[in-house]
Amino acid sequence: MPNRYDEITNGQDVHHTNASKLFPKKAFQLGICSLLTALAVGLFTLLVPITSASAAPPRNLGWLSTNPTTLDNLGKNRSCRSDTHGGVPYVNCTITLKNTSTRETVRWTASSSNPRFQLLTRSGRLAPNASVNVMFRENGLACPDSSTITFTGPHNVVRVPVICNDIVVTPNKNSFSSKSCTRDRRGNWTCMVKVSADPKNTEPVQWSASVINSRAAAAAIKLFPTTGTVSLERRGRTLIDRSQFVRITIPASWGCKTATIFFYATGTPQVSRPINILTWSCRR
Numbered sequence: 001m002p003n004r005y006d007e008i009t010n011g012q013d014v015h016h017t018n019a020s021k022l023f024p025k026k027a028f029q030l031g032i033c034s035l036l037t038a039l040a041v042g043l044f045t046l047l048v049p050i051t052s053a054s055a056a057p058p059r060n061l062g063w064l065s066t067n068p069t070t071l072d073n074l075g076k077n078r079s080c081r082s083d084t085h086g087g088v089p090y091v092n093c094t095i096t097l098k099n100t101s102t103r104e105t106v107r108w109t110a111s112s113s114n115p116r117f118q119l120l121t122r123s124g125r126l127a128p129n130a131s132v133n134v135m136f137r138e139n140g141l142a143c144p145d146s147s148t149i150t151f152t153g154p155h156n157v158v159r160v161p162v163i164c165n166d167i168v169v170t171p172n173k174n175s176f177s178s179k180s181c182t183r184d185r186r187g188n189w190t191c192m193v194k195v196s197a198d199p200k201n202t203e204p205v206q207w208s209a210s211v212i213n214s215r216a217a218a219a220a221i222k223l224f225p226t227t228g229t230v231s232l233e234r235r236g237r238t239l240i241d242r243s244q245f246v247r248i249t250i251p252a253s254w255g256c257k258t259a260t261i262f263f264y265a266t267g268t269p270q271v272s273r274p275i276n277i278l279t280w281s282c283r284r
Contacts, residue, residue: 061101062155072165095133096131097131097134098130111149112136112149147161148161166201166205168276170193193263197230209263211261213259227266256283258280260278
């Protein structure tokens, strides 16, 4: 039985048949579509410039960027400086905020998650490719601490972590005494002090120790080691304590004279928490 295709083509091979005669309307529609497609391709070529594959995309949006991207190790960070008032450390840091656009002027605002942070500039306008230094002051540095300064623009938000770590000394100021030490037959004292990372730290912390009350004491009393790095790392349910021990040797020639031994986190301004300042006296 002939099918619909045979009825239309009268049983002829379509490859040898004039399609325009068989389907005149169809051929006209195809011709119009081809013409429109060619016009569209030509118009697209005129409107979109051709660039090499290695060409950088145009930087038109007013994206904000900061330098540094993180503020940690505040006592040694080049963006910060510190001072001490009444035994309490104060830190001033500078963050450079930049508009990366080459065309757009942007408005920006700044905020802090820490109420102790005093931002000296909280908002402004940045011309294309311009920068501004935003200063903030931490009034009474309280470590450990992990805060955030946030910069908000029309196209993005930049968060700058401000991290301050500290250490724990055992025995501490309240518990350290000659009873924490041993004495040999020659009258030399040896004390062992454990230095640990504060549980609230967010990263490993460097520490240092020294004898500070006089040159004579510093020359006589030996500490080993005098610096190191400690951390608390959680792996699954396991807490790995990477503490270190410091051996303090007090010679018999120094005897019972008073000495002050100073432990502090290197990355913070060199103002130790009072609890980490040990006082030696064999009468305690």
